[in-house]
Amino acid sequence: MPEYDRIQCPAFKSKIMSADAAAALIPEGCNVGMSGFTGSGAPKEVPMALARRIEAQLAQGHHFKIGMWTGASTGPEIDGALAKVNGINMRLPYQSDPTSRERINQGDINYIDMHLSHVAQYVWFGFFGKLNVALIEVAGILPDGRLIPSTSVGNNKTWLDQADLVILEVNERQPLGLAGMHDVYYGTQLPPHRVPIPLVHPHDRIGEPYLRCDPAKVIAVVPTHKADRNSPFKPADADSEQIAGHLIDFFKSEVRHGRLPKSLLPLQSGVGNIANAVLAGLNNGPFENLTAFTEVMQDGMLAMLRSGKMVGASATGFSLSPEGEQDFVDNIDFYRDKIVLRPQEMSNHPELIRRLGVIAMNAMIEADIYGNVNSTHVMGSSIMNGIGGSGDFARNAYLSIFMAKSSARGGDISCIVPAVSHVDHTEHDVQILVTERGLADLRGLAPKQRARLIIDNCSAPEYRPMLQEYFERALHHSRGKHTPMLLDEALSWHARFERTGSMKVREAVAA
Template identity: 25%
Template sequence: MDVYQEYKSKCCTADQAVQVVKDGDWVDYGMSCAYPTALDKALARRHSDLKDIKVRNAISCHAVAILEADPENRTFTYNLWHCSGIDRKYLDAGRAYHEPMLFRDCGSYYRRGFAPVDVAMITVAPMDKHGNFSFGLTNGCTQEMLDAAETIIVEVNPNMPVVFGMGSDHIHVSKVQAIVESQEAVSLAPNREPSAIDKQIAENIFPYLHDGITLQLGIGGMPNALGILIAESDLKDLGMHTELMSDGYLDLYKAGKITNDKKPFQRGKGVFSICMGSKELYEFLDHNQDVLSAPMHYVNNPETIRQLDDFISINSCIAADLYGQVCSESAGTRHISGTGGQLDFVTGAYAADHGKAFLAMPSSRVDKKGVRHSNILPKFTAGDIITTPRTQAPYMVTEYGVANLSGLATWQRAEALINIAHPDMREDLIKAAEAQRIWRRSNKI
């Protein structure tokens, strides 16, 4: 049987494909843009005849059909490696649950049997003449998840770009049990416009950048602001090595800033593990030999990052305390996102020759009542999840400046962080530091 005959023999409707799911199963969806939208809808239609179905995913980009069809969660339990804004709504309502992890280790949970998979469902690009389906925008830990699965269903979508990879970037038709053809829109990530504070934070980071660096950017207004600064600057010969590729990188490619020519390995190739962004970004990636996808266990491995001289990592956080502990995933006990790759890149960037990691946040926030609250706290006491421990605290950035915490004593950290806090909050922070015995009498502010 040739690959086209095999393809045809395995084709079925989404409703037919999800009949394989049985009571008590663990079902894994392809994370972020590999989300199997048609299969999710079909599984939702079975909510009344199934029991105790656990679904695992990460970074939902639109409403989750199984949860919308099962508002009391009688059938489906939704579990998340990492959380989007949409996921936060489900978490806030007690309708979804977080699975803590470091992204570099996520695949190992599947390999070691800690994350069982009865049925895997992922969106892929159309089959090539060799019988291969490209994973497209999501490499991540897809291969490990599929290797652990008892049954594999692919949702073939012509809207998914073909992306070349270093490995673990495709699956052959012989290894799938069912094929569903789909025309669903591939998920897009909203491109947040930078705020005035985002722009100021970006301006504070920019002086640390220079020609030939390899850059890892997160997603959001601040990375977009920094991308604009770089695109309009004289910087050149930048490299890309990132867990998540967003439109900020597209701007840098279009401006000719990213060449990847100075990277010590994978020269001429930008490397990412997951991509989320605009349709224009996805079109840019389709069959583009300048960019490679790679598994998360490689991209986020500190040993990989260590070998990239002049590596610069820039990510966002939610809050920090005067000891240098950093929270990037919860506000008190309210879950916001996840550890993701932050600690991976903080660790790797520090180990790289001339490497630097920056964690950025607004110095304060204003609540619905108009009351200002500092994002630099005396100490964490409300259940906030510590993402980066104080022993690895890197360069901290607000709109008021940059504080390099590496090697500093507790009193030095307190002084450095208070110096970049909102001016209205500094006096109270000093009093707290004094009470916590981390304020030296000769400190200046």
């Protein structure tokens, strides 16, 4: 047998096997907790082997499905492969794979879209049933059996604690320099025995650098050598840069008015082009000694750490481009004392978000004229990805910001509508809306005041007259005057899109 330097504990060496052999140990119909958060730190060989096993059984007329629980989204080796063979019965708590999304919207997969901070507690209380298997990628196993976490922590601590059986993928592609970057807190307690979490600064370390695992539960150890799923970095377009510019101007104003310090407050940022454009704007802006308390580390935050604009960042995983990953690996000694990776029950914990006064910046699909936000569903019923951690942050942040371009599909969809087709974040949790057209600061405003500001500042020019006309009619004809709404028209824009392919009112063509 070849030497595996990453597997130093004798109790684990005797359990080394192939991915196919490990996949054969996963019981049919069981619930599997898999590592991974936005593609980082996910198992990469055993899920593919499990998909092959399911496909072979399907060819014999036997349907084999599992319940699949993760930290957040994963990669094509997991969601894509298992969804393709229709091998997932229940999926939670977040996904972004096209094949998985299609299966969910076709009704083939039951999907629980939930706040990421709630997952661990729900598992402890058994709301999803029993966790049978934990399938976790690690960077190495120490002589005493402790595990060096990989490029994400996610729900791994809970999976290892709660699962009956454990399968470990030891990925030699992950740098051993990750050791010491993690902070795994084992002090969480269930209600009614909660105690304060002793974290008062984003860079505080309150736990342990390694994961614990009972060797008696480990049934397989699979050596691997495969990179995380990384997405190429796309340069910001003009609209994204305008959104970033509006936000930078807003932050400058908040500093001038004494509502933010010159170092701002800990930043949380969603993923995507707009988020990276905002981070790039901050990197070139006037603010110094920035910090982050977020879910994922993107290229933009690595650039801020390199430039010295950001002095430290807390997250639960990475979401890097291939170039960003290479920079991280090449300079891991520089990043090790500047980045802390925590379990997502800590990175997304409402108590900590509120205590630290986080500035939360997240993407949306649409917002309505009163400030309600839909961040998950297209046309009300088709899931896009999921709520992820945006709700954890929006409800508890010092500043709750949602961003989007004012229109989509070449202008056929307005992202500012009379009423959102699905509500993830109510008007009570949304303080700032930003599009490339402008920024609406909704703090201290009543519903009718918010409506006028959102229409004037955030809507696309081609839809602004339609929104103004709807709002004026709602003011005069709705029964209630607090939040005026025409019930038979509020969702007519979405219905028109599904009927004609555009939210625009097209002139009737004479017969």
